[in-house]
Amino acid sequence: MILYHSSTVEVKEPDTTHSRLYLDFGKGFYLTSIHEQAVRYAERFLRRKRIAWLNTYELKDNLEGWKILYLESYDKQWLDFVSACRAGNDTSDYDMVVGGIADDRVILTLDRYFQGELTQEQALGLLKYEKPNIQYCIRSEQMLKQCLTFISSEQL
Numbered sequence: 687m688i689l690y691h692s693s694t695v696e697v698k699e700p701d702t703t704h705s706r707l708y709l710d711f712g713k714g715f716y717l718t719s720i721h722e723q724a725v726r727y728a729e730r731f732l733r734r735k736r737i738a739w740l741n742t743y744e745l746k747d748n749l750e751g752w753k754i755l756y757l758e759s760y761d762k763q764w765l766d767f768v769s770a771c772r773a774g775n776d777t778s779d780y781d782m783v784v785g786g787i788a789d790d791r792v793i794l795t796l797d798r799y800f801q802g803e804l805t806q807e808q809a810l811g812l813l814k815y816e817k818p819n820i821q822y823c824i825r826s827e828q829m830l831k832q833c834l835t836f837i838s839s840e841q842l
Contacts, residue, residue, distance in 0.1 A: 689717035690724035696839040711783035711823035757785025760813035786818025
């Protein structure tokens, strides 16, 4: 499977150490299978007068034996997991988490939920109309080294 990572630098050897804390799926190396999504994300850097790189990788097809969490929709499981990660309360040991990204539309609902303006039921009611843009978060260095292969980078 081909995956993309947008950055201000070329990333030939990805790692989790450069990841920020309190992201959607915790600390890890974030990728997407959607080329257009990666390009749109990279354009944020260009708007800020920074360099933008689109890095391309291949993820091994056989991921048997790895601990992976698949969050297929913006549902209670997704909301609970993202809430725990963003609050720094995630204690899980997943090697990779796959699920919807909290993009511009979704983040507005999440912010209102985190601030107590919306109940969980209300937030889920709004999120059910959103189609997830999928992201992959590889959280273990071992999985990065064994399952993800750098293909190329292009400066946008």
